[in-house]
Amino acid sequence: MLVILVSFAFGFGLALTRIGLPPMVGFLLAGFAYNMAGLVPPDGLDFVAGLGITLLLFSIGLKLDVKGLLKPEIWASAAFHMVLSTSFMCGALLLAKYWFNSPLLDISLATLLVLGFALSFSSTVFAVKVLEEKGDMTAFYGKVAIGILIMQDLFAVIFLSASEGTLPSYWALLVLGLPLLRPVLYRLMDMAGHGELFILCGLFIALGVGAEGFSLLGLKPDLGALVMGVMIAGHPKAAELSRALFGFKELMLVGFFLSIGMTGLPTMEMLLAAILLCLLLPFKSTLYLLIVSRFGLRSRTSLLTTLSLTNYSEFGLIVAAIAVSQGILSPEWLLIIAITVSLSFALSAPLSRYSEQLYRWTSGKLIPFETRRVHPNDAAIDVGVARVVVFGMGRIGTGAYDELVNIYGENVCGVEHDPARVDRHRAAGRNVVLGDATDTDFWLRLQMDPYLEFIVLAMPSHCGNIFAAHQIRNLGISCQVAAIAKYPDEVEELHQLGICAAYDMYEEAGSGLVQHAMRGCDLKAPSPSEA
Known part of the structure; x- marks a missing residue:
């Protein structure tokens, strides 16, 4: 039975x-x-x-x-x-x-x-x-x-x-x-x-x-x-x-x-x-x-x-x-x-x-x-004049944010829907705002942003990343987009939505480890004749 x-x-x-x-x-x-x-x-x-x-x-x-x-x-x-x-x-x-x-x-x-x-x-x-x-x-x-x-x-x-x-x-x-x-x-x-x-x-x-x-x-x-x-x-x-x-x-x-x-x-x-x-x-x-x-x-x-x-x-x-x-x-x-x-x-x-x-x-x-007074945890997302926006400030999103700051300076903004995590990032000096990446109102405002150049979708939920990718494509937001995924079929789904770089966290972790080790240990790649 x-x-x-x-x-x-x-x-x-x-x-x-x-x-x-x-x-x-x-x-x-x-x-x-x-x-x-x-x-x-x-x-x-x-x-x-x-x-x-x-x-x-x-x-x-x-x-x-x-x-x-x-x-x-x-x-x-x-x-x-x-x-x-x-x-x-x-x-x-x-x-x-x-x-x-x-x-x-x-x-x-x-x-x-x-x-x-x-x-x-x-x-x-x-x-x-x-x-x-x-x-x-x-x-x-x-x-x-x-x-x-x-x-x-x-x-x-x-x-x-x-x-x-x-x-x-x-x-x-x-x-x-x-x-x-x-x-x-x-x-x-x-x-x-x-x-x-x-x-x-x-x-x-x-x-x-x-x-x-x-x-x-x-x-x-x-x-x-x-x-x-x-x-x-x-x-x-x-x-x-x-x-x-x-x-x-x-x-x-x-x-x-x-x-x-x-x-x-x-x-x-x-x-x-x-x-x-x-x-x-x-x-x-x-x-x-x-x-x-x-x-x-x-x-x-x-x-x-x-x-x-x-x-x-x-x-x-x-x-x-x-x-x-x-x-x-x-x-x-x-x-x-x-x-x-x-x-x-x-x-x-x-x-x-x-x-x-x-x-x-x-x-x-x-x-x-709606009432005139807006709840402090439910205010509309405002990324200011950021050139780069990172959605999802977990471990991967934080690492991406810190790397992008080295390239774009202060023109990077992180978006996170966990208030406690937002407070921790702000205490660490990061420009992070409280918001939900599935907020339709936010994407409509972002559509009119002339400064935006790059979006990173680093949310742990594939559904959230897919929703954001749909919004970017449907609203015609003109910028480069990168996203994370856990499985090959998720990577393919993101590519079909026009994401220029979909990163398989598990498959490409080994590559990232080797590159980090080469820099950290001051190793040099062998020449073709030595290989």
Whole structure:
């Protein structure tokens, strides 16, 4: 059965990627198809799915800025949206109860409130997956979206504890002493090296210390993994650990998406109910757009944040499962929520994929919603009179910037979307501005720049580099362009877009090493006769 399930997942995932949808939508369809074929789910699938979510929250914690959650655009947006969206969903369900004569809607007002609350949440799993694929986890709009989702997760923990009628034990107060554990965790990471022991160290901290420790204290295990990620986020090897666990986490999450589709076989009435719930998504998204725009976010940032959250959450499945186990809901609702979540993912995926195109089509209508005060982290990008612009100030971008300064002097500007990294570069004396290379407004302004001669695309995300290359070509920006890539097919894709120099980081690293060694060791190349 396991081989068949893997075949289903690969086949549907590959097919959906061919039409521009994320593979996760294919995994959802694979789960439904596997279930409809009458096959039995393999043992341990739910365990794998739970492990994937736990590791996902741990990886979020590794990149989470705790202070950022205290910013009004995060906590206030999450709180206001939860109240307004829950009220709206309850009202819509109440109207449906009186309009449609269906046994599915023969539920109490208290149950309607629970369903409305569950449908007010957006999916952390889906949003993180999409943002990771686009390379926008550290973009400002990505941080706002993830921050709102984290706040929703905290609301969920409180609700689950109350709905199950259990309260954490007095031992739960021990979590207040967790900062004292940080030196021990840091020491473990230092001792683990960089190989397989390092990966096991990360799994031990996430699952052993975090998830299992919180479970013993009567707290949500997933919350424990998130807290442990936050605890070690400041360690120099935190980013390395996130990369090391990435493939393992991705594989476990396949089990999560497959398990959603295996909840049961839907009837036509259940499918119709799920479709009607998905028709409410535009209203839920409009609430997000109106709320986040009140905190000084530009129309583009507000729209991209909203599109990342335009879906229903897997948390709805958890709420439905608890309600079914307590006899509050009929078992049919568990399958309805599963179908609704799956359909919302399928609808949200293309919206996120083509978010910039959607912004271009709607920018004129969205600008009136902007406030006069612009958020300091969302100001328009201004590179001044720079002759050279470097996008992505990571290690490669920084090296390129420093080399270009030796050639062009002060006429070099770096663009980076991580505020903390921008501050570090400015402290080091570099001319770096905060901005997102996928900002359509910026490229339209750059089109009119008469000083620009050279652009370097050094972003770690290939999607980001491809988007920038498309903008340069489509807008007819006349300058030389160089870009980095990780694989030969990515190099070919960049060349097809008119990039004059696409640098394969891995393939050409050896050449760079030899050239550096020849200069550093004062070696001279042998003459043809000596060779």
